[in-house]
């Protein structure tokens with residue numbers, strides 16, 4: 001695949017700003033999300049909120065992914081850039097933008113029904129169009145469209161009425177409409193741009209309007225910073241902060257000066273992170289509305305994603321893309337309402353929690369409150385016996401969250417075994433609570449990972465590996481098409497026979513298992529030989545191709561069965577993987593999967 005300019009630019013922005021590389025470590029060593037070094041005293045509401053709604057709405061919503069008869073896929077809000085639409089032509093879209101279907105109360109009520117605690121909407125995206133009344137530029141919804149009203153006034157009000165924090169997204173550097181704004185090279189000469197003039201004449205005065213005219217804002221969500229030094233960014237932040245000292249600024253204000261950390265688009269960190277942070281996902285593939293993008297996440301996927309993000313200690317801000325008429329897509333409405341129904345009875349296990357103290361298990365994940373662990377059981381063990389490893393404290397009681405019925409449990413050494421009631425195998429997330437006295441320490445990434453025949457699959461993720469030699473644990477960023485960012489933590493750089501990844505597992509039930517390596521393997525690594533050993537038994541394999549292309553291609557993963565083995569007794573086992581030959585990377589290893597043989 002030939003990479004174009006946009007792709008390279010974004011890969012650069014995303015990888016330099018947002019991607020992280022992790023090595024095996026304890027939680028105490030993990031990265032803290034406090035980006036500016038001094039915690040903003042107003043962060044508590046944000047840490048407790050856990051679930052936000054992101055809204056991308058602009059002229060691109062009217063264009064809906066199709067320009068001059070050609071359909072575009074991926075980020076619809078990038079269509080001006082993708083199709084290289086001239087400013088003069090883009091201006092004409094404004095004269096047809098008339099979102100009469102917009103109803104602020106409907107949107108805010110949807111957010112309330114979905115259990116959303118804060119809403120952030122695009123006041124101005126990279127296209128440069130202000131979706132509110134601006135005196136700074138008449139390229140705004142009141143002056144340039146037949147709609148002639150300011151939807152943001154009503155939306156701010158409708159949210160506040162329902163106790164939802166309201167905030168604005170503002171693209172502070174990229175502005176494709178302005179000669180001095182960032183990143184429009186098809187209308188303007190990049191070399192002649194004066195970013196400081198753009199900041200002085202448009203971005204700063206518009207941000208001041210937003211911080212002055214819409215009541216107290218929960219968040220200003222900056223995006224894709226550029227064109228300013230650290231000192232200039234600090235001055236910019238100071239100038240805005242005085243208007244609303246309590247408003248939180250997202251980390252994408254740049255230069256480490258935000259109040260909390262935003263991960264890359266569609267990225268959940270692979271380990272718990274302390275402090276305030278956010279994962280940002282969109283409901284389908286695009287942020288802005290595209291009429292042919294129907295890849296909506298089901299309510300099950302949203303609920304499980306929310307639990308996963310909360311189990312690492314963060315918030316999920318999920319984006320919806322209303323259309324040019326002002327309507328939120330019907331599947332977004334439906335699936336968010338279903339999510340809200342789950343949250344209504346299970347919200348205690350999400351809101352106000354911090355990261356779970358139990359490492360991810362084949363049954364699911366956990367979240368915490370003082371003296372309580374919430375067990376989010378996404379897959380019920382077939383025999384109903386739920387193992388909580390490494391939980392050496394005084395367990396007072398265990399119950400199902402919704403009906404509070406107490407459940408029998410046994411403490412065996414450091415382990416707790418809970419007898420689960422029968423519940424629907426298709427339930428999306430059934431929450432059980434352990435109440436305990438004492439202190440549970442943060443788990444270490446060296447904790448053995450549970451493997452049991454009670455589950456169809458047992459995943460042992462790359463982040464839990466011990467590496468030697470050149471092998472590294474890395475978060476890799478890639479995209480299948482415009483803006484559809486993916487992040488996968490993999491073991492990379494296993495090039496020599498001494499480069500090794502070792503996983504420690506705790507097999508709770510003996511038996512026969514298939515052992516699969518889940519990896520991505522580009523053309524240059526095809527047919528290399530590798531070794532997988534379980535304790536002293538060695539299995540050899542040859543890599544399978546997952547992609548036709550070169551290094552810069554998006555990653556595709558395959559689950560390759562490389563061994564069948566018998567664990568004859570329960571206990572701790574070590575699985576080690578390394579290349580047999582020297583010189584080329586064996587593959588990018590995402591996980592080892594143990595599947596009971598049926």
Ligand code: FHN
Pocket residue numbers: 075077078223224265280287483
């Ligand atoms: O370029 C934007 C993109 O259009 C979208 O707004 C996302 C949302 O996080 N932010 C940028 C890319 O990271």
